[in-house]
Every structure is written in C-alpha cells, then in structure tokens.
Amino acid sequence: MLNAGRFTHEPVTEPITVFLIGMRVNRWWKLGSTIWTISQMPPMLRELARDPESGLLGFHNWFGRTTLLLSYWRSPEHLIRYAGRPDARHRPAWRGFNRLIGSSGDVGIWHETYQVQPGTAEGVYVNMPDFGLGNALGVEQVTKETASAARRLGRSQPTT
Numbered sequence: 001m002l003n004a005g006r007f008t009h010e011p012v013t014e015p016i017t018v019f020l021i022g023m024r025v026n027r028w029w030k031l032g033s034t035i036w037t038i039s040q041m042p043p044m045l046r047e048l049a050r051d052p053e054s055g056l057l058g059f060h061n062w063f064g065r066t067t068l069l070l071s072y073w074r075s076p077e078h079l080i081r082y083a084g085r086p087d088a089r090h091r092p093a094w095r096g097f098n099r100l101i102g103s104s105g106d107v108g109i110w111h112e113t114y115q116v117q118p119g120t121a122e123g124v125y126v127n128m129p130d131f132g133l134g135n136a137l138g139v140e141q142v143t144k145e146t147a148s149a150a151r152r153l154g155r156s157q158p159t160t
Contacts, residue, residue, distance in 0.1 A: 001129055001130075002127065002128070002129050003125065003127070003128060003129065003130065003139060004127055005126070005127070005141060005142075006124060006125075006126050006141070006142040007124070007125045007126075007128070007134060007139040007140065007141055007142060008122065008123060008124050008125070008134070008139065008140060008142050008146050008152055009122075009123050009125075009132070009133035009134040009136075009137045009138065009139055009140075010134075010137040010138040010139070010140060011118070011137075011155050012116055012117075012118050012119070012120070012121050012133070012137065013118055014118065015075070015115055015116065015117050015118070016057065016072055016073065016074065016075075016115075016116050016136070016137075017072070017073040017074070017075055017076045017078070017079055017113060017114070017115060017116070018070070018071070018072060018073075018113070018114040018115075018116055019070075019071045019072075019073055019079055019111065019112075019113050019114075020068060020069070020070055020071075020111060020112045020113075020114075021068075021069050021071070021109070021110070021111040021112075022066060022067045022068040022069060022109070022110055022111075023037050023038070023066070023067050023107055023108060023109045023110075024065060024066040024067075024107070024108040024109075024110070025065050025066075025107060026105055026106060026107060026108055027105065027106045027107075028065075030104075030106040030107070033100065033101050033104070033106035033107045034106070034107055036096070036100060036101075037097065037101065037107045037109065038067070040089075040093040040096070040097070041061075041069065041093075043089050044088075044089045044090055044093065045059065045069075047088060047089050048082065054078065054082055055073045055074040055075060055077075055078020055079065055081075055082070056071060056072075056073055056078070056082075057071075057072040057073060057074060057136035057137070058071070058072050058135040058136035059071035059072070060131065060132070060135070070132070072133065072135075072136035072137075076113060076115065079113065097109065119153060119154065119155075120153070121133060121153070122149050122152035122153045123152075124142065124149070124152070125139065
C-alpha cells in the first residue's frame, strides 16, 4: 500500500541489526551455479517469515548482476542463532555453496552486519509503500517535531 505524503519510521528505541547479503554473477555463462545460488534464499526467507521468534523484522531484495538483500533483525544474536541452527535451511545452503561452487569464481557471495543504536538512524519516505526501517518498525506521518533529519535523529532514546 502506498503511503501518500511524507512519512518517517517509528523511532529506533532499542538497538537493531542491519544485515546486508548478496551475490554477484562472475561468469554469467555458468547458469547452473547462478541458478543454484539464487534458489537458496527464498526458502530461507519463507522459513524466517513463518517464525516470529527468528528475530527477522523485515527485508527487501534487489536483483541484477549483483543482488542485495537488506534485512533488519532484533539483534545480532538472532541472526547468528538462525545461521547456526542445525534444523534451519542456512546450513545446508552454505555447505552446498562450498561444495558446488567453492572457490571456482563462478558466483561470489558477501555479507555485512551493522548495529544501529537508538538516536543513530533516521529515514523519510515520500509517496512510498512501507520500506526500509519503515517496513521493519512501522511508519508515522512527518510532523513539525520530525520535519528534519536532525530532529528525527535526536528523538530516539534508549529504553531503560
């Protein structure tokens, strides 16, 4: 649903984890490696979406020669716990990548993890559906108190 007007995300009141992960097609003619790698993420996302206790708050995908999945998590512990769970889809996907693609160079994969503390993030969304932190935390109409980036950054305080 489109949010007509100017919105911001709900305040970041507790630390959250931002996890970026993606792949790059290095040898486009190696379709088997590419298709296998691409096919691993959707089942993991479905598994996480079905489990509210997983800690996944929201995500967005971008596709091209280099893909990007932007995801928001309750904590790094939630992310690490999922990656290490023996019953989750991540372990077999990671083992399969190492076995099938390994260091061949056909496909590259990468990830980065960031911690966002209260008061260190802000966003604005104009005529957009729920997106980014707004999708993960919820959105609210921009007001006089949240009209500038500086004001939005200053409003999030840690919970005690």
